[in-house]
Amino acid sequence: MNRKTALAAAVAAALTLGTVVMASSQDVALASGPAVPGAGFRAMSASDRASALTQAGQEAGAVAKALGLGPDERLLPKDVLVDNDGARHVRYDRSYRGLPVLGGDLVVHRDAKGAVLSTSWAHQGAISLAGVTPKLSGQDAAATAERSAKHVRQARTTSKDSGQLVVWAPADGAPVLAYRTTVTGAGEAGADSREAVLLDAGTGAVLDQYEVEQGVSGTGNGVNVGQVTIETSQGGSGYTLTDALHGGTIVYDSYNSPQSNPAQNARAFSKSSNSWGNGSTSSRESAAVDASYGLAKTWDFYQSAFNRSGIRNDGRGAPAYVHVDNQLLNAFYDDSCFCMSFGDGSSQNGNTPLTALDVSGHEMSHGVTAATANLNYSGESGGLNEATSDIFGTMVEFYAGNTTDPGDYYIGEKLNMGNGYLRRMDNPAADGNSLSCYNSGAGSVDVHYSSGIANHFFYLTAEGTGAKTIGGLPHNGTPCNGDSFNGIGRDKAAQIWYRALSTYLTSTSNYASARTATLQAAADLYGANSQERYIVSKAWAAVSIGTALPDPGNGNPSPSPTPTSSPTGNPNPGGNALTNGDFEQGATGWTQSANDITNSTQQSAHGGSWYAWMMGYGSAATETLSQSNIAVPSTGSPKLTFWLKVTTQESGTTAYDTLKVNVNGQTLATYSNANASAGYVQKTIDLSAFRGQNVNLTFAGQEDASLSTIFLLDDVKIG
Template identity: 85%
Template sequence: MNRKTALAAAVAAALTLGTAALATSQNVALASAATQSGAGFQAMSTVGRQAALDQAAKDAPAVAKQLGLGPDERLVAKDVLVEQDGARHVRYDRTYRGLPVVGGDLVVHRAKNGAITSTTWAHDGAIKGVAGVTPKLSAQDASKTAERSAKHVKQARTTNLDTSQLVVWAVGKVPVLAYRNTVTGAGDAGANSREAVLVDAASGAVLDQYEVNPEIGGTGNGVNVGQVTLETSQGGSGYTLTDALHGSTVVYDSYNSPQSNPAQNARTFSKSTNSWGNGSTSSRESAAVDASYGLAKTWDFYKNTFNRSGIRNDGRGAPAYVHVDNQLLNAFYDDSCFCMSFGDGSSQNGNIPLTALDVSGHEMSHGVTAATANLNYSGESGGLNEATSDIFGTMVEFSAGNSTDPGDYYIGEKLNMGNGYLRRMDNPAADGSSLACYSSRAGQVDVHYSSGIANHFFYLTAEGTGAKTIGGLPHNGTPCNGDSFSGIGKDKAAAVWYRALTTYMTSTTNYSSARTATLQAAADLYGANSQERYIVSKAWAAVSLGTALPDPGGSTSSPSPSPSGSPTGNPNPGNALTNGDFEQGATGWTQSANDITNSNQQTPHGGSWYAWMMGYGSAATETLSQNSIAVPATGSPKLTFWLKVTTQESGSTAYDTLKVNVNGATLATYSNANASAGYVQKTVDLSAFRGQTVNLQFAGQEDAYLSTVFLLDDVSVG
């Protein structure tokens, strides 16, 4: 059996908000640390971008060989971003014997002379351990398992529109052959909600599950957003809601087609006059006006701010469907059909269509995420996915300048919510469910609630701490660590997030890796010693993730304190070990496998690097050691380290173990029975070795059934 995984690949993600209208018609830094427009990237024409993608495709075999990928692996060029100085970032998806590799994406960073300078991986290195691509489990049995195991929908069933696809699941340490199944049932988004369930193709174990078109968690308020201008098209004897200026985006009346196939009964909106909607739900056009206007404003935001032409940066608009399904309290983007769907709400919100301005911005931004980092819609990466849409949906609201819906950091404030909003970025915890501060349980809560951590970070980066009124609404940026500071402004904060998303994040990025990505993005845009990068670090510390960098301005203010139990770097300056916090990679250590890693599949205790031992779900051994350690000659010397144990085993029997050996003697043993929700500090007495030079070894052993993961960090002898 294979190790338990906590992340998932998102096929589609929930949308968010819109407004109305009428009318016609790791790491490559920049050459300069000066402020860059468009998050530092060149504007590219459709033809130019395609030429860059074609070249990336031609380079793919050589790149795969240079990166050490296996003969059965292929790289598929997905996106190319070009710096102002000609350096570029090429994003690839991966296949294995023709099957898509979930979690196999990577970004190759090239200098302006074309040389590869670094690579950002979702799954480090080549695909190893997959015996073949012939499943032991039949597709029918996998579908039945998915129906039985679905947790997001009730009475799950497989319809003729649902799929069962063979993939290589590389989200975990050991890739496995799996089925990605889709089931339909009653859920939060309506009677035809859909859920993806990943099933191990050998053992039948459920690897992960997530909503395919996840609900946004709230509802809309009214379609009358004031008189606005729309871009429409004229043909024959009338007009249609086809926006030729924004990729020929078409808004359709879905006529209550099921959310699994919104085009089933769809018709174009067409009429002889060019005046649309009446500002109420009595006209089916009113919701379409909202959607058309909101999507156009979202397109304009990405184009004017980041030189991005549409969702996939190829100048192509995605079709949008309003009046989807019946009593659908949801809006969503679906990458499989490259389309957006908007429900009419339900009795829970007075049947208000989900077509507010920030909803359109949120949903179209899910498409941008799918086209770039493709953050898995599960675990911490799912929270980052949702937050990205909240961040850019909010920025669309600011950039639209609509007096009926002024910019603010409330999500869904135009929706008919009991407390007046769906989410708040300045104070996420105000809704009673969202997380405002990072904790080890962030990967276990609903992604709409874990998104609060990144939303809070973004607000604090942009606006800083303290109370203020924005868009006529009260805001209060309250940090988790009691710090106080000013923000860098929403435009710079958005540029940092966009660059981090498109350049340094991958499908498996977690919160710790997101911090690293945004710090690198800030350094690229504004300089490594810039005030902007410093504030980014302050904002992360203010949501309980890491510590602030030293103030580049030389102020006497001390860095923000690290959250309890989550220090960054080596907490013991008197450490007799070399590189005890692993922040220098494998320096000083000898490892039998590539255990020392900065992979974002797991979370370090501090900093970015840690040791990941075991987790195979099959018989295996590993060792991690360091020699010639001078144990102090006075006092009570001890070995301390932080250990996190997660397991598929149950009970108190020690099936899988991690032993601490000093000079060949076992001083401590930990096992699956020591499983913990987070890191726990361990202490081993070294008094018997006082004044000696010793060899330290961590030795892991796993039996043939079920997996146990041992994570080590911040190891110290003193």
């Protein structure tokens, strides 16, 4: 977490900023209510969106200055979403001296009057490089990328794919000048699989690498959707598969063009009659019917559920290519060509085309992700990217109501694969590879398998635990912690996931960020004390991420049992009544109004590598860090102890900036800039008055309008 640098008072006055967050605050006091159509967003026409983007561009300079970005940085508006109450969420990409910043994206949240409330960052803080002249040549970068590729064999580059100079900005760590090079070779997606390799432009070290095609990698999905109505266009004496009702989406016959260029031999489908396909692969039109129908249903789903008009919310349809390559057991979306490609399958699945309904929804949803959070296709963010496509591909299947392919939570059940499906959201681990429960190694697993964690979360949120039959198939939502609860329904779960994706997640978001973002989205839509938000927290706990929030008491879910084990170690070491009191499990157990819990090397921990960094803005701000339902020991003299380090720009003994320790709303201690120290100092607070009670602990920080004070917390314990 590249954290809070003090903003000058003049800059802060130019544009008042509230809480700065990675995935938004969780403490939002809203009343519970019914589902809000469109995930709370207004429908926008193309002209409305264009006007909103123009306004965002006009505001970009002031926003950049207020956020403390450097003179070489520019914010480039990418999307604007407007809530029903007029609040705006503006997503910006970032450039540095004209170079794109990978991981530089952010979302600025404004109220209906235009005041900035908070900012969701991928990489927080200003970017500064010594220069933008690489030591490594583009030719050397290409050669290094070929040698370093791990997703493809016999990697090669072309002049078109030669290294692009970029700035790579990780969520934690210093930005570096880098090359992004695309290599092609044999891989899971076939003979022309592609992989992006990011190299340090100074040293040639590999920074990141991931598959470019975001598809059903190494698997497939392609059955005929049966007798359906599709939208076509008439011109001259014939018809084409051009869907004017859905942004002019055109389905092409790729004529076995390579994956790297599906348009190479492509021709538009056209004929004199308006009857297409024969229900089998003997007609090349049959797969095109599947794709046309599936993409139209996906468009309609996004329009109906979220007021979204197409992939980029601009009313423009993306071209689709069927019959791509030879023996291609894959389908994918490629943002560089704004297009989708579908293979014909292989002998592995009886040469079944990969044009099934949930696959079409899956691929088009990759485009929506690229246009919103743009989740990196590697590590935990890559798992979230894949899961998003599984989630919305599944929702499209339910939305379509096609009797040939009824809705269920199996991915690719029509693929004619050996085990009968590609992935299962109710029980991801059933395929022998996917993760059902989070563990610390999730970021090192193939993104198609780490996606199982979020898939499992979504299923449990929607359907709850226990066995049931859905779409004629058996489902069993088995939690990782033995819990039992009812779901909130798939429509509400989808509203929450979409709002989190489009409003709070950024390119570098991980699973902890996704938990925070979905809790915020649930609060936005249904209220901070709603049953919906409570179930979201229970579903995350049921996949081993965080703990459930206190029951708001307006529903009847089963209580959460005490976990018997933790996949990442004991959360309560040394008899500590607190969960994760040393912060070494990140945000697990804690609720933070900003992304305070960090392992940033800009400051030091008291023990281990993680700590909580509160305040330090140099402008008027408040923050809270809390944990609920803590069982204070019923015997002896229970105490709260923690280590605190205070550094400040203030002088004197007046308490301008404070950190209060509250238990059940009662302030037990106050620390301020006057308590500045060279290192960590242990603090002890008597909790005898709360002996045997379950309490809520809150650290509440407050900073005045100028000069910063930083409060560092670590090794917090109740015992």
